[in-house]
Amino acid sequence: MTSRVVAAAVCGLMLLSGCAAPSTPESGAITATSCGMSLTFAERPKRVVTLDQTSTETLLALGLADRMAGTSNLKTKVAPQFAADYRRVTVLSPKLLTAEQLRAANPDFVVASFAEQFTRDRVGSREELHELGVPTFVSAVDCPSGDASPFDRLHQDYRTLGQIFGVEERAEKLISDQQEALSKASSRNIAGEPKVLWLYSVFNDVPYVAGGTGIPQAMSDLLGVRNVFADVDEHWPEVSWEQVAAREPDVIVVGDLSERGAPGDSADEKIAQMRRHPVMAQLPAVRNNRIIRVSGIELDPSVRSTHALAQVARALADISHDL
Amino acid sequence: MISSRQADVRTGRASVLPAAAAVALLASVATSLVIGTGGIGYGDLVSVIGVRLGLPVEPLAPLTDSLIWQLRIPRVLLAATVGAALAVCGAVLQALTRNALADPYLLGVSSGASTGAVLVVVTGIGSTVGVTAGALAGALSAFGLLLLLLRGSGLDSLRVVLTGVVVGQLFTALTSLLLMASGDADTTRSVTYWLLGSLASARWDGVILCAIATASALLVARYYASSLDALGFGADTAASVGVDVRRTRLVLLVVTSTLTAVAVSAVGAIGFVGLIVPHGVRFLAGPLHRTLLPYSAVAGAVFLVWADALARVLLAPQEVPVGVFTALAGVPLFLLILRRRGEL
Numbered sequence: 001m002t003s004r005v006v007a008a009a010v011c012g013l014m015l016l017s018g019c020a021a022p023s024t025p026e027s028g029a030i031t032a033t034s035c036g037m038s039l040t041f042a043e044r045p046k047r048v049v050t051l052d053q054t055s056t057e058t059l060l061a062l063g064l065a066d067r068m069a070g071t072s073n074l075k076t077k078v079a080p081q082f083a084a085d086y087r088r089v090t091v092l093s094p095k096l097l098t099a100e101q102l103r104a105a106n107p108d109f110v111v112a113s114f115a116e117q118f119t120r121d122r123v124g125s126r127e128e129l130h131e132l133g134v135p136t137f138v139s140a141v142d143c144p145s146g147d148a149s150p151f152d153r154l155h156q157d158y159r160t161l162g163q164i165f166g167v168e169e170r171a172e173k174l175i176s177d178q179q180e181a182l183s184k185a186s187s188r189n190i191a192g193e194p195k196v197l198w199l200y201s202v203f204n205d206v207p208y209v210a211g212g213t214g215i216p217q218a219m220s221d222l223l224g225v226r227n228v229f230a231d232v233d234e235h236w237p238e239v240s241w242e243q244v245a246a247r248e249p250d251v252i253v254v255g256d257l258s259e260r261g262a263p264g265d266s267a268d269e270k271i272a273q274m275r276r277h278p279v280m281a282q283l284p285a286v287r288n289n290r291i292i293r294v295s296g297i298e299l300d301p302s303v304r305s306t307h308a309l310a311q312v313a314r315a316l317a318d319i320s321h322d323l
Numbered sequence: 324m325i326s327s328r329q330a331d332v333r334t335g336r337a338s339v340l341p342a343a344a345a346v347a348l349l350a351s352v353a354t355s356l357v358i359g360t361g362g363i364g365y366g367d368l369v370s371v372i373g374v375r376l377g378l379p380v381e382p383l384a385p386l387t388d389s390l391i392w393q394l395r396i397p398r399v400l401l402a403a404t405v406g407a408a409l410a411v412c413g414a415v416l417q418a419l420t421r422n423a424l425a426d427p428y429l430l431g432v433s434s435g436a437s438t439g440a441v442l443v444v445v446t447g448i449g450s451t452v453g454v455t456a457g458a459l460a461g462a463l464s465a466f467g468l469l470l471l472l473l474r475g476s477g478l479d480s481l482r483v484v485l486t487g488v489v490v491g492q493l494f495t496a497l498t499s500l501l502l503m504a505s506g507d508a509d510t511t512r513s514v515t516y517w518l519l520g521s522l523a524s525a526r527w528d529g530v531i532l533c534a535i536a537t538a539s540a541l542l543v544a545r546y547y548a549s550s551l552d553a554l555g556f557g558a559d560t561a562a563s564v565g566v567d568v569r570r571t572r573l574v575l576l577v578v579t580s581t582l583t584a585v586a587v588s589a590v591g592a593i594g595f596v597g598l599i600v601p602h603g604v605r606f607l608a609g610p611l612h613r614t615l616l617p618y619s620a621v622a623g624a625v626f627l628v629w630a631d632a633l634a635r636v637l638l639a640p641q642e643v644p645v646g647v648f649t650a651l652a653g654v655p656l657f658l659l660i661l662r663r664r665g666e667l
Contacts, residue, residue: 093640098523101640103390104361121517121524128393132385268383 027268032164033153034116035143037126039135041302044166048220051097051123053078054113054302055139060085061303062170064159070105072097073117076297079304096215099124103132109164113302114138139159141301150215150301151182174303181306185313190319195226197249197285200236200299201257202270207244211237215301218254223316225251245279250323252285253312255296267293290319340608344621346354347404351625355399355632360639369653371396398525402631403588403624403647404521404533406596408540408586410623412579412596413591414604415544416617418551419575420480424579426598427583429484430576433492433592435465436584438494438501441514445505454517455588456531462584465494466612469580478572479558520593529589540582541620548612555610596623596650597629599657606664 030041047069050056056071057078057254065085069094078086092105102110109131112118115138118126126136137160140153148156155175162171198220200211210216211232220227228247229237252274258266264273271291274280285291292315298308326481356456357363372389373380380387397606427433437519438462443453469490495572544551550571555560560567586593600623608618629644630652634645 095641098360098640099394100360100390100635103386103394106384106386119524120526121521124394128389132389133388207492 035138048109049107051112051117055111111137149218188313188317194250197252200255253292257296351628358632359635401525402627406623407620407625408537408596410600410619414601414619430487432583434491434494436462436587437498458588519644520591531579536585551612593646595653
């Protein structure tokens with residue numbers, strides 16, 4: 001009786017907010033596919049557990065905080081627009097979730113951005129969890145198929161999750177917001193075709209830069225600029241400062257990971273290292289301070305990536321005319 | 324009179340020690356089964372096992388059942404078997420090489436396992452089953468290379484140790500090369516975690532494989548117990564009392580290296596157990612291998628079961644790689660034994 005009243009109230013609310021999805025199943029299960037596995041839900045998930053920060057933020061962006069049983073594995077602070085909702089959800093573990101912790105949380109759906117979360121030494125394989133009746137979701141970004149851009153894959157995630165949770169309209173709204181941010185960025189007036197170095201981190205004095213497969217490459221394509229390591233077939237290859245200098249970037253985008261807090265993580269430290277390096281210091285981009293700072297986590301594919309893209313687009317529009 | 328009292332003490336010891344060892348092992352396993360996430364109690368354990376035995380008990384929720392049956396029980400049992408395996412391998416190798424610093428990883432088997440595991444991760448063959456198989460293949464190829472380099476030799480201790488160390492160095496270099504060439508920070512991190520040793524990936528298949536390997540190795544090693552005692556006096560002395568020195572060395576090298584390969588591929592290179600436990604047991608139960616080997620197995624099992632229980636809960640909700648704990652808990656324990664023996 002009570003549950004029926006609640007259900008009616010929830011339905012009413014959903015109607016009011018325009019979220020009553022046309023495909024709400026009257027009978028039968030909800031089905032979807034995620035990264036090669038088919039998922040079946042007897043009813044809309046109510047106890048989701050997320051295994052990494054990007055998946056947590058995706059669900060929060062879809063307004064699903066009240067359906068989450070817990071989060072884990074926070075790399076840095078959640079984006080300010082999600083902070084209030086994030087505080088409403090239990091943090092099961094600040095770091096990687098263990099297989100025991102996941103089962104103890106009694107989830108009815110597990111969502112991750114990376115397939116590597118579903119290994120035996122982490123939360124267990126996807127097959128194990130499906131056998132227990134717990135569907136698992138892996139972001140299309142981490143699913144090696146086709147040549148869709150990371151942005152399109154993110155949108156595919158939103159659409160699939162929207163369908164699973166019955167919040168299709170929120171998903172479409174999120175996608176159109178993101179599309180708008182993409183087209184706004186690509187319409188910026190950037191002169192010529194500047195050569196850009198995307199510097200993610202510096203570990204043991206070795207720079208990790210964007211190769212040709214990650215989201216910085218997609219951003220470069222969108223903005224009509226050249227990623228100087230586009231030819232390397234990896235997300236974040238480890239290169240040398242000499243190679244960087246040899247490719248003479250006009251502009252350097254530096255990822256700031258200062259919230260992670262390890263030595264060398266902040267953008268300032270990375271810039272200082274380049275200024276100290278005998279060869280790097282001679283580069284016009286370093287000498288003339290043509291350096292753009294963005295949040296490092298936004299250089300990995302997530303709902304936040306459009307934020308970094310907008311910053312880079314704006315800064316490049318300014319800088320490119322002085323080149 | 325004095326001699327009869329000594330005899331009393333001996334027989335007393337002989338009957339008390341096996342019982343104490345069995346009780347310690349069972350109690351450790353039983354206690355550590357309920358340590359960890361999820362508030363598992365003995366009632367839950369009873370119903371999980373009861374359901375498997377077809378008893379009329381109320382089954383638990385599927386996820387709680389899975390936590391206990393698919394994760395917790397195999398994990399504790401794997402800790403026990405791997406602990407036993409490492410301690411037995413350490414005890415045998417210490418006698419075989421006449422080197423107090425010998426441990427199961429001395430001969431490069433674990434370095435081979437790392438190379439195999441890294442190769443699998445870097446080439447993206449993927450899932451953890453793949454990592455285990457890769458590690459096993461790597462460990463066995465390292466040992467194969469060792470045997471190849473030692474062929475035709477008399478398997479003299481110094482030669483075995485030096486060749487083993489060289490093989491280990493070769494595979495360590497290969498591992499570094501692979502990691503550098505792949506150049507991916509995330510790969511490096513996940514492999515490093517694996518190398519430190521963790522029981523998080525324990526499942527029944529690993530338990531069964533390790534248990535069979537450990538039991539067979541223990542039986543073979545115990546068969547050679549008196550030969551190992553004789554080898555302690557040197558190869559010439561052993562040969563003079565009728566020990567086939569080369570054959571003994573070869574059989575035991577093959578047995579311990581295979582067992583180490585199985586253990587390392589299941590859980591990574593958990594340190595310290597194989598080095599320290601045999602020494603501790605020698606202090607408590609004497610140096611004769613007929614008793615040293617089974618007691619080392621029990622002590623190693625108890626030790627790793629507790630180290631892993633601590634690793635699960637001490638920094639909860641985070642888990643510490645158990646290899647860190649074996650050393651953290653093992654060092655003071657070992658110093659305590661040394662001190663009580665008055666040898667420090």
